[in-house]
Each structure stands twice: as C-alpha cells, then as structure tokens.
Amino acid sequence: MCGIVGCVGAENAAALLIEGLKKLEYRGYDSSGIAVFTKDGIRVEKKQGRIAALEEKLAADGYPKGTLGIGHTRWATHGVPSDVNAHPHSCGRVTLVHNGIIENDYELREELEREGAVFLSETDTEVAAHLLDRFYTPGHPVEAIAAAMKRLRGTFALAILFSDDPEHLYGVRKDSPLIVGIGEGEYFLASDVPAILNRIGRYYLPEDREIAVLSRKGVSFLLPDGTPAPEKEPLTADWSVDAAEKGGYPHFMLKEIMEQPETLRAAIGPRCAHGVGGILKKELPDVSGVERILIVACGSAMHAGMVGKHAIESLARIPTEVCIASEFRYQNPILKKGDVVIVVSQSGETADSLAALRLAKEKGTPVWAIVNVVGSSIAREADRVIYLYVGPEIAVATTKAYTAQVALLDLLAIRLAYERKTVTEERAERLFGAMNRLPETVRLVLGQTERIRNLAKFNREAEHSFFIGRGQDYAVCCEGSLKLKEISYQHSEAYAAGELKHGTISLITPGTPVVAVATTAALLEKTVSNAKEAGSRGARLLLLTRKSLKPRDTFYRDLLLLPDEEELLMPVIAIVPLQYYAYCTAVERGCDVDKPRNLAKSVTVE
Numbered sequence: 001m002c003g004i005v006g007c008v009g010a011e012n013a014a015a016l017l018i019e020g021l022k023k024l025e026y027r028g029y030d031s032s033g034i035a036v037f038t039k040d041g042i043r044v045e046k047k048q049g050r051i052a053a054l055e056e057k058l059a060a061d062g063y064p065k066g067t068l069g070i071g072h073t074r075w076a077t078h079g080v081p082s083d084v085n086a087h088p089h090s091c092g093r094v095t096l097v098h099n100g101i102i103e104n105d106y107e108l109r110e111e112l113e114r115e116g117a118v119f120l121s122e123t124d125t126e127v128a129a130h131l132l133d134r135f136y137t138p139g140h141p142v143e144a145i146a147a148a149m150k151r152l153r154g155t156f157a158l159a160i161l162f163s164d165d166p167e168h169l170y171g172v173r174k175d176s177p178l179i180v181g182i183g184e185g186e187y188f189l190a191s192d193v194p195a196i197l198n199r200i201g202r203y204y205l206p207e208d209r210e211i212a213v214l215s216r217k218g219v220s221f222l223l224p225d226g227t228p229a230p231e232k233e234p235l236t237a238d239w240s241v242d243a244a245e246k247g248g249y250p251h252f253m254l255k256e257i258m259e260q261p262e263t264l265r266a267a268i269g270p271r272c273a274h275g276v277g278g279i280l281k282k283e284l285p286d287v288s289g290v291e292r293i294l295i296v297a298c299g300s301a302m303h304a305g306m307v308g309k310h311a312i313e314s315l316a317r318i319p320t321e322v323c324i325a326s327e328f329r330y331q332n333p334i335l336k337k338g339d340v341v342i343v344v345s346q347s348g349e350t351a352d353s354l355a356a357l358r359l360a361k362e363k364g365t366p367v368w369a370i371v372n373v374v375g376s377s378i379a380r381e382a383d384r385v386i387y388l389y390v391g392p393e394i395a396v397a398t399t400k401a402y403t404a405q406v407a408l409l410d411l412l413a414i415r416l417a418y419e420r421k422t423v424t425e426e427r428a429e430r431l432f433g434a435m436n437r438l439p440e441t442v443r444l445v446l447g448q449t450e451r452i453r454n455l456a457k458f459n460r461e462a463e464h465s466f467f468i469g470r471g472q473d474y475a476v477c478c479e480g481s482l483k484l485k486e487i488s489y490q491h492s493e494a495y496a497a498g499e500l501k502h503g504t505i506s507l508i509t510p511g512t513p514v515v516a517v518a519t520t521a522a523l524l525e526k527t528v529s530n531a532k533e534a535g536s537r538g539a540r541l542l543l544l545t546r547k548s549l550k551p552r553d554t555f556y557r558d559l560l561l562l563p564d565e566e567e568l569l570m571p572v573i574a575i576v577p578l579q580y581y582a583y584c585t586a587v588e589r590g591c592d593v594d595k596p597r598n599l600a601k602s603v604t605v606e
C-alpha cells in the first residue's frame with residue numbers, strides 16, 4: 001500500500017504534491033518522491049524516509065518549478081526502503097508512480113532483461129515503467145497504457161508522465177484506489193480524497209482500466225480501445241479534513257477492518273499467480289525435508305499461528321507446535337534436523353520474537369518469517385521472508401495484518417500438502433479456488449455490521465464475557481477475546497468449549513455474554529452442547545456459525561450466520577465480525593479505540 005498524487009494546472013505543483021503526500025503518509029512512509037515538468041524537462045526528486053526528509057532535500061536543492069507533476073509515498077513491498085527504490089521510476093520517456101502489486105513482475109523483468117532492459121531498482125513498479133516505454137510511440141500514450149495493462153497482472157493505480165507530452169497527466173487503476181479531483185482550473189489524481197481535499201470541490205471515481213487524461217483544460221476518461229468511457233457523475237467532496245485522514249472512518253481500526261477484502265487480496269494474489277503448485281514458490285523455493293514446524297510469535301500473531309498449526313497438521317500432516325515467543329527463548333527448546341521455525345510478526349520488531357529467531361538460528365535451525373514491515377529486523381535476519389503486503393497498520397489492535405497472517409499460513413499448508421501429496425489434487429485445487437475467493441467472502445461478511453453494532457450496544461455494560469469453541473474455532477475465540485478485552489477493557493476469556501465445565505462455568509451468571517464459535521461441522525454438536533450448558537446458567541448466547549450448520553433449535557439469544565466456505569478458511573471469515581464486535585463495544589464504552597491504554601503497536605522490549 002502506498003499513496004499517490006498528481007496535479008495539473010496548479011501554480012506550484014511541487015508544493016502541492018508535498019502537501020498531498022503528507023495527508024497520505026498513513027499509507028506508508030518508507031520513502032517519498034515527486035516528478036515535475038519544468039522548462040528543462042521532467043525533474044525527479046526522491047528520498048528514503050518520511051516526507052520531511054524529501055522536504056529537507058528540496059529545501060537544499062530548490063523546489064522544481066512547474067505546474068504539472070506526480071508524487072508518491074511508499075510502503076515497501078518489492079525491495080527495501082531506499083532512495084533507489086523510491087518512486088517515481090523512469091524509463092525512456094516514461095516516469096510514473098504506482099500503488100499496488102504487480103504479481104507477474106518477476107517474469108516481466110526476466111523478459112525485459114532478455115530484450116536488454118537494465119533495471120536500477122528492485123521494485124515491481126520499474127517493470128511497469130519499462131513496459132510502458134516499450135509500447136510507447138510519441139503521440140500515442142493511451143495505446144501504450146492499454147498495451148501495458150494487458151501484460152500487467154495484479155493490482156495497480158498508476159500516475160504517468162510522458163516526457164514529450166508536457167500538457168498531460170495520465171492515470172489508470174485496477175483494484176487499487178484512484179480518484180480524479182476537480183479544482184478551480186486545476187485537476188488532480190490521488191489515492192484518496194484526503195490528499196487533495198482542500199483543493200477540490202468534486203471528484204470522479206474511475207472504473208477499473210479506464211484511462212484518465214488530465215490537462216489544464218479538464219479531464220476525460222477513455223476505454224483501453226481509445227473510445228470515450230461511459231459518462232460518470234462527479235461526487236461532492238464534503239468530508240471534514242480530520243475524517244479524511246482516516247479515509248472517512250472515525251478510527252483507523254475501523255478503516256483497517258473494512259479494508260480487509262483489499263488487503264487479503266494483496267496478500268493472497270501474488271502467491272496464487274502460478275497455480276496451486278506455485279504457491280509461495282518465490283519466497284520458499286524448496287520446502288522438502290521439513291519434518292516439524294515450530295511457529296513462534298506473540299499475541300495475535302501467536303493466535304494466527306494456532307490457526308496455522310491446525311491447517312498444516314490437518315492438510316500436510318506435519319507435526320506443528322505453536323510457541324509463545326517469550327517462553328520459547330527460556331525453555332531451552334529441543335531443535336533438531338528437519339525442524340523449521342516460522343516467526344510471525346506484523347511489525348517485524350517484536351523483541352521476544354526477534355530473540356526467539358536468533359536463538360533458533362544459533363542452534364542452526366532454518367527460520368522463515370511472515371512479516372508485514374519490509375526491511376524490519378525479523379525480515380532481515382530470517383532465512384526466508386513472506387511479506388503480508390497489507391500496508392501500514394496504524395491502530396494498535398491488529399486486524400488486517402492478523403487475517404493476512406492466517407491466510408498466508410493457510411496457503412503454506414496447501415503448498416506443503418500439495419507437494420507431499422497428503423491431499424488429492426482435486427482437494428488442493430478446491431482449497432486454492434477458495435483462497436482466491438476469500439477476499440470477496442470477507443466482503444460479504446462485512447455487510448452484517450448493523451446487527452453486530454446492536455449486539456455491542458446491548459452487551460456494553462457487561463463486566464465479563466466468554467468465547468468458546470473447539471479446534472480451529474478455539475483459536476478464533478482466543479483472537480476474538482483478545483480483541484475485545486484489549487480495546488474495550490471488558491474482561492474476557494477464551495475457552496476450549498469442553499473446558500468450560502471444568503471450572504470457569506462458575507463465573508457464568510445471568511446475562512453474561514458468551515460467544516460460541518462453531519464453524520466446524522464435525523464439532524458442531526459438541527460445541528452446541530457446551531453453549532447450552534452456559535445458556536442454562538443464564539448466559540446471553542451469541543452463536544457464530546455457518547449458514548449450512550444453523551441448528552434447528554433456537555437455544556441461543558443471538559445468531560450470526562457466516563457464508564459457507566471450505567472449513568480451512570473459516571477462521572479468517574469468522575474473526576472479521578468479532579473484530580467489528582470488539583470495535584463497537586469499545587466505541588460504546590467510550591474507549592480510545594486506536595490507542596488502548598498501556599499498549600504499544602510495536603513491543604520492542606522483552
């Protein structure tokens with residue numbers, strides 16, 4: 001996830017671009033850059049670090065003078081944060097900025113290199129610049145963009161300049177956000193309304209693959225074949241500036257919950273670009289010889305590991321342990337040949353997880369890392385890295401990084417199972433298809449928000465609540481319960497459903513909220529029995545299950561039905577309403593949702 005902005009007609013494009021990028025900094029801040037048409041041609045300025053670093057550079061070098069330009073703030077995906085990898089990227093007559101992930105960048109890079117292309121950066125974006133330049137003949141920019149789009153797989157929003165066309169700015173998108181803003185004698189491209197809110201009154205939302213052509217005279221939209229796109233109505237930009245920073249949401253956590261269809265697609269898409277046999281091949285070329293897996297992590301990342309253990313053991317039949325990183329380090333772990341340690345971490349800086357990684361490496365055990373932050377300590381020190389690609393997560397309570405961690409562990413389980421032939425090819429293909437559908441399935445779940453909000457309202461005064469489930473549903477309960485207690489301060493416990501009666505049931509009193517998660521067909525009856533035991537003691541029961549598993553008797557007080565999907569994927573689908581439930585409860589209780597007390601986003605102390 002990155003932020004892009006472009007403008008034409010503005011008095012001082014460079015200053016405007018910087019202003020816009022600052023508003024988009026929440027989308028990433030590993031590096032930033034601008035390109036402006038000056039009287040001497042396009043001038044590119046870029047710098048690793050926050051936008052302030054670019055401003056310092058511009059103050060020293062002088063701002064480029066011109067009225068047309070593009071800008072970018074980067075969240076590194078392909079290639080570490082550095083000046084060279086910063087956008088804009090140029091090739092020949094083309095200079096562009098990009099938000100998204102080009103899934104086939106590796107093949108395209110190889111193909112272009114065979115034709116003599118020389119790449120300066122490690123980014124997938126530079127591949128797009130080369131491709132566009134290859135297709136470009138002067139006077140025909142739209143044809144070049146259309147031809148390049150045909151070759152690009154993945155997601156992209158691009159803002160493009162052609163050095164022999166100083167009057168125009170071009171924009172195009174596929175599954176990444178891009179808006180076209182209308183100001184007074186000036187026109188804009190941006191990832192988001194906030195970047196340009198104070199300059200525009202109205203804006204357009206271009207459709208996927210429509211090419212926006214911006215000049216000082218106005219905006220037009222073309223289809224890839226060069227014909228005009230269907231007319232569209234402009235929307236009014238009536239957001240408050242404060243709300244706009246959060247994309248219109250009152251809290252980052254809500255924004256991050258809501259963007260999960262997009263972030264799951266970013267995490268899953270590139271890994272599935274080469275069929276079931278190619279899953280994670282780029283990150284893990286060789287997975288043979290793995291005899292035991294130890295997943296080491298903290299908090300929610302550890303809960304993701306619990307789901308991963310279930311997936312890997314049930315599909316690939318590889319014994320898998322989940323270790324709390326802070327314990328692993330001091331338990332003198334027994335590690336032997338054939339073991340692999342997988343460290344899961346959003347920040348890549350969690351001290352306990354990093355210490356566990358170092359210990360495993362000291363003992364000669366290969367370490368794979370599933371990490372969000374590119375270039376973080378864990379990413380750098382692991383033998384192999386699988387990035388989440390979900391963009392910066394700003395709310396302290398993790399949501400979109402957690403679901404991506406689970407999805408990637410699921411993908412790893414499918415890959416291992418496929419190679420070891422512990423599942424049939426048909427089953428592997430079915431699971432692969434379901435993984436590709438997962439972002440859309442999650443989008444469906446996000447449609448049930450009103451009912452969940454009402455439930456949170458009702459339960460807001462409760463002092464304690466419980467989450468019960470079995471198997472992988474128990475892992476969902478652990479995460480659902482953590483989410484609720486950490487942001488709403490309502491005390492909550494997760495229990496393996498069968499354990500409740502061994503002590504904790506004495507805490508159930510009339511009205512105590514109990515959430516029963518039951519998405520696994522084989523365990524449904526057992527979990528339902530345990531839920532009924534709690535219900536008989538007065539618990540206010542919420543049952544979370546799949547449509548096809550809905551019990552005939554209505555022993556519960558509230559019901560949330562989830563779409564039917566492969567059971568393996570249900571933990572990702574089931575956690576989304578629980579994240580939202582936690583969020584609503586916290587709002588109802590007047591808590592500081594994005595910054596809960598006593599917590600920090602990145603825990604760099606032991």
Ligand code: F6R
Nearest residue numbers: 299300301345346347350397398
């Ligand atoms: C809870 C949460 C934490 C983190 C944990 C590990 O919402 O965010 O439990 O999951 O501190 O952090 P990372 O993933 O950065 O290693």
